[in-house]
Amino acid sequence: MKNQSYRNVNENPCNMCMPMGGILPFKGIERSMVIIHGSQGCSTYMRRHIAEHFNEPIDVASSSLNEKGTIYGGEKNLKQGLDNLIKLYNPGMIGILTTCLAETIGEDIDRIAAEYKAERGLDRLPLITVPTPGYGGAHSEGYWLAVKRIIASVAEKTRLHSRVNVIVPNISPADIREIKRILQLMKVDYTLCPDFSDTLDRPFVKPYVKIPEGGTRIEDIAAMPGAPVTIQMGVTVDEGMSPGKYLEEEFGVPLVNVPIPMGVRATDAFLDTLRHLTGRERPDILEAERGRLLDCMIDSHKYNFQGRSVIFGDPEIVYAVASTCMENGIYPVVAATGSKGAKFSEAIKKILAGCPDETDILNEADFTGIREKSRQRGANIAIGHSDGKFLTEREGIPLVRIGFPIHDRVGGQRLLSVGYTGTGMFLDRVTNTLLERKHSNYRAAMYEKYYTGTA
C-alpha cells in the first residue's frame, strides 16, 4: 500500500470545495436556509451542482461581494443579504458560510452575525456561522464542520431522554430513509441529523413551497445533549470536526462511531449497537433481509470475484464501499479520496488487511492520478461518483455510480445502498455491470484468442 505525495497541479479534481459541502447539512434542518458570504458565482456553481444531483430546486443566497465590499469589508453586503433572505423565505435557521474570498479579506462573521441579531432584535433566529474557505478542505470536511457547528450552536444542556442521536454523512436520501426504517424496526427513538431524506428528495405535491417540508427539527437538535448515546457514521472523520466527539466532550454523551451500514459486517455492527442499546434482538423482517443479502452474495460470488475495483469519492463512502467489496471478492486495487483524510488511510488499511492484491490508497487524489493507478493495477470496475466518467471514456473501465455528485445520470437521490437490502441492490448493480462487460466482449475475445490466435 502506498501513499501519494505533494503536487503542484490538480488534474481533473476528485473533490469539490468546503462551502459546497457545508450547504448540504443545512438542507437537512427544518426550515433552514444558507447564505454564502463571497462573490456571487460561488453560490451559483454550488446550487447548480447540488440541483443536478438531487433534481431539486436548491435556493442558496449570496452576499454577492463586489470590488468595493472586497476592499472595504463585506459587512454591509452580508447584513443586507440576511435582510433580503429573511424577507423572501422567512427561514427558521440561517447558515452563514464563508468562502475563500471572505476568509482571505478577514471577515469576522461571528461578530457580524451577533451584531446583526442584536440590531434586528432576532434573538430567537439561529444564525449558524461556519468558516469554510475553499482552500481549507474538501467538501467532505465542509459537510462535517457544518454539522458540528449546527449542533454546537443549537444544543443545550437538557434533561436525559431516550432518543438516540444518529449522525449521518453525505449519503443519498434513499439511504437515510432506509436507516430510519431500520431504526423504527428496532423500535429505537432517535434524532437523525442532518435529515435531508425529504427535503432533497421531495414528493411532487401542489402547491409548491420554497422551503421543502422535513428536516431535523431544531428543538430535537437542541435536545441532543440529553441522548443516551450518539451513533455517528463517521469512522474517517477527524476529531476536530466530529459532531459526535463534540457532544461527548461538551455534554458527556457517549459516542459510538460506526461505518455506514453497508455490507454484512457494517450492517451487523450497526444493528449490534442498537441491540446493545435496547436489549432487543433483530426482528424477523431484518433477519430475512440479512438472509437474502447472503443469498445474493453467494449467487453472485463467482462473477464478483472477477472484479478488480477502483473506488473513489468521499472518505466515508469509499470506506463503506471498499469494505463491501472486500466481503465479496471485488478486491480494491485503488481506493482514493480528494480529501486529505489522515484517518481515512488508517481506517482503510485495516479494511484492506487480507486483500490479496496490492492496493493504492490515494489521499488528496485527482482523476489523472486515479486513472494512472487504475491502469497500472488493471482495475476493471470503477465505483464512485459521476466525475469518474473518464475512467470509462478513456480507460474502458465501467463505472457504477454511488455518492455525490451524480450529474450525468438521473436518480442519485434514489440510489439505495445501505442496510442488508440496500447492500443487495448495490451489489446487483456492481455484478450486473461486470456481467455486461463480460457478455459484450467474451465472444470476440475467445474468437481472437483461440480461433484466429490474434489476441
Add this chain to the structure above:
Amino acid sequence: MKAAEPAGIIVEERSDFIRTKGRQKQQLKCDADSIAGCVSQRACVYCGARVVLNPVTDAIHLVHGPIGCSSYTWDIRGSLSSSADLYRFSFSTDLKEHDVIFGGEKKLARAIDELVQKYPSKLVFVYSTCIVGVIGDDLEAVCKAAAQRHGIEVIPVQSSGFIGNKSAGYRAACDALLRLLRPPEGKGLAKTRSINYLGDFNLAGEVWIIKNYLKEMGVEVNVAFTGDSNYTSLKKAARASLNIVQCAGSMYYLAEKMEELYGIPHMNISFLGLEDTSASLRKIAAAFGDAAIMSKTEELIARETARVKDAIQWYRRKMEGKKAAIYVGGGFKAISLIKQFREIGIDVVMIGTQTGRQEEYDTITDLVDDGTVILDDANPSELEKFMTEKGAHLLVGGVKERPLAYKLGMAFIDHNHDRKHPLSGFVGAVNFAGEVYSTLCSPVWNYI
C-alpha cells in the same frame, strides 16, 4: 413548527429590475450588481471567462485558485472538437492555506512547467480567481516568464470573481483572445475573403452546421470564436474580412475591438429559429455583394425551409396557444427565442436574462405583447411568482431553473451549454420544436 412562507414577495430594491409591458413607462434597470441575499441565478466573472475560452480545444486551461472553481467547470459544457480534446481537462493550482499566506506565484510557475511538459501545447490560459486578486499574485509576470521559458503563449485571464458579474468575465475572455490573435510586430496578416463567426461554442456541433451552410453559399469561415477553435486557427483570426456575431453578450466587445484594431466590420446575426436563420444567411450574402453567393443562399434557404416546413407546421398545430416563460443568460438568446416560439404558435408571457444589455431589453420590449413581464437578474421567487401568475406552460432556462419548473408541474426546455442536441439553423429549429413538443405534450402531466 410550521411558519408561513412569504408567497410571491418582491424585494423592494428589485422592483426597478421588473417591468410589465404596457403598464410602466420607466425603462427597465439592468447591467447592475446583484442585490445581496436575493438568490440571484447569476454566475461570476470566472464563469463568464471560462464559458467563452473553454471551447479552445488544444489549450491548457489552468485555474489559479482553490479547487472549487476548477471542479465546478470541469467538462460540463457540450462543446465539441474535431481534433484536440485537451480542453476537456480541468487543471488547478489547488491553492491551500499555506499558499494563500505565502503567495501562490511559485506554485503557479511550477504548475505551468509541469503541464507544458506533460501535455505539449502552444497555448495556456491561466484563469485568476477571487483570492488571486486579493493575495496579490502577479499573474502577468508569472505568465510572461513562463511564456519565455517555454517559447509558447501563456495568457493570464483576469477573472477574479468579485470584479463584476458574468459580463465582466466575457470581457476578460475577449481581452485574452485579443492578446492571442495580435499578429507579431510589423507582420500584419493579409486579408482573405473569409469571415469569423463569433459567439458560437459548437454545442452539439452547431458551428459545424452553420459552417456547412456558409460553405454551400460560397462563404469561407476563417475561425469560429470559440467553438472548435485552436491555437493555429485563432492566430489567423485577423485576416478575415467580416465578423458575424451571434452571442452578442459575450462577443460584441471582441467584435468592436477587432474592428478598431484590424478594420474588420461586424454584424449581428442569429441562427436560432427559421426566421432568424434565413434573415442572417441573407444578411451575410448581401455583405459580400456577390450575385453567385446570393443566388446560392436563396437556393439553400428554399431547400432547407421546404425540408422542415411540414414538421414545424405539425408541431405548431399541436402546440398553438401555449404560453412560454424564458429565463436565459443573455439578451441575444432571449430575443431569438421570442421569434422562435412565435414560429410554433407559442406566446411569451414572461422573459428575463441574467446579463442582458439595455438595447437588448429595448428590443425585447418591442417584440413582446402587452402584459408580458420582463425582468433582469431574477431569482427563483420572482420566476415562480410570474410564471404562475401569467399561466406559463413551459420555461426555457438552465440547469438551476429546471427543477423549479418541474416542481411547479411545468414543461421545461434546456437551453444551456451542456445540452447534447443542436438548436441552431434549420435542423435546430426542428429539434427545438421537437423538444418543446416532448415536454409540453408528455403524458406525465396527465397524472399530476
